[in-house]
Amino acid sequence: MFTTSSVPRRRGVAALAIALATTLGLSACSSGSSAGSDDLGKPQAGGTLKVAFWPDNAAFSCVDPFQTYWIEHRTVIRNLADSLTDQDPETGEITPWLAKSWAIAPDGKAYTFHLRDGVTFSDGTPVDAAAIKGNVDGWLETVKATNGAAFGSSYILGLKSATVVDPLTVELDFSTPNSSFLQATSTTNLAIVAPDAFTRTPEQRCLGEYVASGAFTLDSYKPNELLTISRRPGYTWGSALSKNTKEAYLDKVEFSYVAEDSVRTGNLVSGAVDIAWPRNPFTVEDRALIEASDATVESRSLPGVSQSLFPNVTDGRPLSDLDVRQAFVKALDLKSYATTIYGDDYPVVGGAFDETTTYYVSQADKLAHDKAGAEKLLDAAGWTLGKGGYRYKDGEKLTLKNLIQVSTPGDELIQDQLKQVGIDLVLDVVPAAERPAAITNGDYDLVGTYFTRADPGALQFILDPDLANSKALAVNSSSPETLAEIKDLFATAARTTDDAVSKTAYADLQALLVDQGVTIPVVERLQYAGVSNKVGGFAFTSESFLKLNDVWKKQ
Amino acid sequence: MTVPIPPAGQPVPSGLDRAVEESLLDDAPVVGRRGNTVRTLKRLGRKPGFVLALVLIVFVVLTAFVPSWFTGFDPTATSPKDRLLSPSLTHPFGTDDLGRDLWTRMLHGSALTIKATLIALSIAIVAGLTLGVVSGFFGGLVDVVLMRFVDVLLAVPSLLFALAIVTALGFGTVPVAIAVGVGIVPGFARTTRAEVLRVKTLPYVEAARAGGASWLRVLVRHVLPNSWGPVLVLAVLDTGVAIIAIASLSFLGFGAAPPAAEWGTLISNGRNFLITAPWVSLLPGLFVGAVVLSLNHLSKTLQELGR
Incomplete structure (x- = not known):
């Protein structure tokens, strides 16, 4: 599969994606402008934009x-x-x-x-x-x-x-x-x-x-129902990164909350909403549906921590052994994950951070799928193949428990990938309300999370027990020695005013995280948006949020 | 149906005893109970709807125990390159979004669904019969208290009730089965009670009491065997109800831990592909529909026979 050639290959895929996207008339990796506006003509003022969130x-x-x-x-x-x-x-x-x-x-x-x-x-x-x-x-x-x-x-x-x-x-x-x-x-x-x-x-x-x-003022916010904002008259101080630094074009914007992905896409296709804004990336099928309806699909990687699994390396747990963690990483086929779940042009995750994060350094060569390597590591660690194709050590099965909130196809794909090397991944469905308690009590081996921010410092709020939302998750994720190294690198990057020092520290950090199996990256997080062909001026911010200064709607 | 009044002091013979006696004593070849059964079976055999329904149910039960007889695929083996293939000879139900054969997953889902249904029905029958018999037989205050309790249970929508129970118990096949089982207890209790009230007043029960049989004996030997006919019909009918309830709960994500998939989970997994790959939801949905319809048909036919 892809081994050392993965970096150039990945760029190749990205280039192809961009080329494809451009021919389809959509800007793949986001720029300040929307390709659609040329066909639409000049921006018009007025109208209500309807956005559907999850x-x-x-x-x-x-x-x-x-x-x-x-x-x-x-x-x-x-x-x-x-x-x-x-x-x-x-x-x-x-x-x-x-x-x-x-x-x-x-x-x-x-x-x-x-x-x-x-x-x-x-x-x-x-x-x-x-x-x-x-x-x-x-x-x-x-x-x-x-x-x-x-x-x-x-x-x-x-x-x-x-x-x-x-x-x-x-x-x-x-x-x-x-x-x-x-x-x-x-x-x-x-x-x-x-x-x-x-x-x-x-x-x-x-x-x-x-x-x-x-540029807008909040009219009303009814949680999980509707949020409406209106144009602020007299606004003249927009950021120079927007084309329109004056009053916004739109009169009003309505944000609704739609639970079902297929319904949200359907709303866009049928014209009930102008922008469908999913949390989880559109499926390939949904993208095809949107493009078939003359709407466009915009996308940009969400900066910050990629969708990753964090291990529980507490003594006595299987993942306390570095070999098992590395075998786990080698057993994952991240490329197959990205293409199967989100489509052929979907980027493959390259490390602890998404590629739009400042100081991002790809670790793709260390994350390559290597089934034989995984098996060798597990054999060496004393986990030998036994009944049912799973591995055992001292009569104990190599079972890893992953706390999930809802079962997704991606989880089941990983489960099957790990089964190929003899690891039994149990997907333990724990509702959001019980999740913090489940993590604190420590009866898990892996837990997935992410964090959106255009700065690598974001990861401290998962990994550093002094700052993290879940102390237990932070403490369990790495050995005390590794944690000290991680904290040290964060501190070095934070204390300096010299950009080069930050850059080196964050590069070392990204290598360390993958080498020590502190984060097990699963997938790049792409923010998609389905945009109706009546909407012009679509733009993402650096945090991959929606910026409405330039957005207008054809009446 | 006429019930012969036995001489005082003798126990009422059960249906089987009588059938055996009659077939032994009577010279005529096909009369009596056994003859009735044969005739009934012949009559049923001429009803194509009944036969079809029965074949489907037998097939489903078979798949629950030996799914490997009907498929060569592994229900959990993913195959990204075979993603969302439409139904074909190799994949009768097509494949899902991870390239797994849906027919295979459907068959392996039978085991979980049938297991859950059996647990649910056992709970409902045991608890429902007990409640109904005790309530109907003893009457008075016991009846009033038990039936008001059943009234309360009947007032709560059964799916809502099941949801509350499954949230408390946690996720998985057994909790879902318990939740559904508890939800259909009231119906059984009511039906049983009505039957017991009817049977209780019949002369042979009086005769048995007069003959010196204990309450317990009368209850077990005379009342129970003669009241569970309608309960059995209800059980067949409620199998369909239970299957739908279990599928609903697993559709909502309360079912077995992944990658195992109950029927409801399969339907739910396809809901994002309703337009682009409709078979992922529709075929399992149709299958569940066919099974429930068959069960309804069976129970209706049985009910007609009982008249």
Whole structure:
């Protein structure tokens, strides 16, 4: 199959995909513009855009920028609230937005932002240095109030305070350097809201009780039902990364929540919605259906941690043996996974991170499918073939328990791939509500998760027990020695202001994660969007969210 | 049907005893119970619908025990290159999105579904019969309390009730079977009670009591054997109901752990390909439909015979 030649081959596939996509009239790996707009003519103002999401977060319905981790709502927030900076989805470069310029102190402990003049929140109050300070204070309070559970906590590590230098200059001070903070200011989670929002409780803010300075304002949010936003008149401060930096074209946008993938696709094909925005990538069949209906399929890798399995390496568990972990990786046929589940042109995952993540280095050669190699490693580790084609050691079967929430075809494919080398993978269906407890109690061997953020630091929030949402998962994923190495590399990357140092540290980290089997990458996460042929100006942000500044609808 | 009143002091002979006696005593070749059975079978044999239904059910039961007789594929072996093939001679039901032969998965699913159905029915029959007999036979306060309890159970939609139970018990074939079984207990209890109330007033029961038989003996020897005819018909009918309920629960993802697939799981797996590869959902769905229809037909025919 694919061994050492996998890197060039993979690029070949990507190139082919892009070529194909271009001929089909869709922009495969996302650019700022949509191919459709040329055929549609000039942008028109007005109209209501209907977007269908997958179901709302039942456990935590929230549209507050700082608190939510739900990627669909981060898409909504991108259009409601502006950030200090923006990030170019193509180059990863940080560009001005609410801040027209900034300076970072040589020790990395102070960031000074010079704000653009004349920007106002939708309630008329100005976006000035005091407002930014209000946000910083609010973030720090929210971290305390939620015990660090607010998603934004992960973006402001080391942030201590903010000082108003003059009405349009604000300085943010850090107790420890945080090299990824500049990128963090471009994210939706650190989007700026009118500071009086922080007088409300975190729960009230989650339900939309805040105003911001974005191109749209929130009309109503009914969790898991409908969310509507309207154009903000007088908006003139869009990021230069959008073609249209003035008022948005659309009058209104309605986001609905559709549970069934096939229904969501059907809604787009029948014209009931203009954009179908799935969480899990479209199946090949759905893509064919969408393209047959003259709608287009847009896609971009979601930056951050790829869809991966994290092992439980606690003593006594089969995966505590590095050989077994490596055999597991070799037994997986990731290319076959990508093509079978998501189609021939679907990218193959190349490591702990998706390819749109800053500092991404492909580890594809180490992740190649190698059945013979896996068998050799397992034999050497003392697991020999026995009854039913499974492996045994001291009479015990090589059974690995994977905690899943719903059974997907992908899980069953992996199960069968592992069976080929004699590993018995048990798919243990645990509902979302019971999952944290199941992980804490430690009776599992593998658990899958991911994390969306355009910075490799994202992985700390899975692997570092001091920062992770699930401490148990973080503790179980690596041996104490490996964990120390991982933390060290993260710290090196965070403390420096020298880009080259960060780059080396993150490259070492990505190699270490795969060598030590700390993350077992399964599949690249692609954000797909099915876009009706009436819609022009479609664009992804650097976080692969939907940006509506340029979007318009043919009347 | 006329019931001969036995002389006092003697137990009422059971149907089998009587059949044996009659066939031994009577010289006529095909009369009496055995003759009735033969005649009934001949009559049934002339009903093509009944025969078809019976053949299908026998086939399903067979596949549940020896699926390998009917297929050469492995139900869990994936084959990406054979993904979503339409039905053909090699793959009568086509293949699913991982290239697994659907016919094979269907047959292997029979075992799980039949197992779940049998457990559900056993629970329903045992619990339903007990409740019904106790309630109908003893009457009075016992009857009132038990039947109000059954009323409450009947008031809760059975699928909702089953969902609540399966959520509490966890996922898997056995919990689903228990949930469905408990859900259909009330119907059995009611039917049994009605029959017991009818049988209880018949002269032979009175005679047995008068003859000095104990309550327990009357219950076991006389009331029970004579009241479960309608219960058996209901059992056949409820097999279909149980299969649908089990399929619904496994459709919702409460069934056996993957890669094992109950019928409902198979239907559910195809729902994203309804337009592009309709057979993935439709063929298993039609199969379940045919099985349930057959069971209904069987039970209806049995009911007609009973009249």
